[in-house]
Amino acid sequence: MKFFVLVLCVVAAMADPEWHTLDAHEVEQVQTTWKAVSHDESAILYAVFKAHPDIQAKFSQFAGKDLESIKDTAAFATHAGRIIGFFGEYVALLGSSGNQAAIKTLLHDLGVFHKTRGITKAQFTEFRATMTDYLKGHNNWNADISHSWDDAFDKAFSVIFEVLES
Template sequence: MKPIILVIVSLSFAAASIMTAEQISIVQASFDEVKGDPVGILYACLKADPSIQEKFPQFAGKDLEVVKGTPEFKTHAKRIVGYSLKVIYELPDMERDVDTFVASHKPRGITHEQLDNFRAGFVTYMKAHTDFAKSESAWGASLDNFFGMIKSKM
């Protein structure tokens, strides 16, 4: 591993470990408000960057407005939200979850820009469906840690 990547990984792990119990609780509580809408969450994330949809073979080249109503989309959305719940309820220890994510997404050629756009879509969804102003700082710390760790390994 290149020295700069080691520094980034080390800083990411250090940052993840400094999330306060209050920040973790805030993130968990706000996600609890929306976890029942996996289709809406995935839809918002794919809407933020149509190139992300192309990384899902079962949805590639299809109209997102039509696809979002299919059982396949609902199943995949539930899988993503289930994974997200796992990450959120294991905060601040997310190294294993990051490794799992990277192992399944790096071979698909996911770019840093797509990760940023997926994050932006998620934040847009959260702003529309929660009192995000109260949790924005905590979410920022959590998302910075998670996506920073992913990017350092991809």
């Protein structure tokens, strides 16, 4: 049986040798810790804008506006829901190994969408840093969880970065 599982894993890996998502343990950790923040969309986007005004400046609706006065508006909540909600989609899709192609397409399209708006790899990396800090602050963090999230971001960004400029 073990040998059969091993063969299956090797075959699955050969099907797409260049890219695959997380292992089951990582998926479990990412999904559990995501749950703790999944309803904090506006708070997360607020933290991102606060730490990185250059990101806020890319949003035509919010550029140049006082963050404190926009953070509780309906428009802010709508944007936050779309952007942070995307992560919910990614995290949910990670749960099934049959979703590799769907995940890759989703990430590729996200990269194309942002490239057309002049968003850079460096800005995605800024975004990642704040999101990781937020997750850290709202979970019982440890090195193992940290490693799982690093892998989740590395895998996602490896696809998005194929498209973006540095």
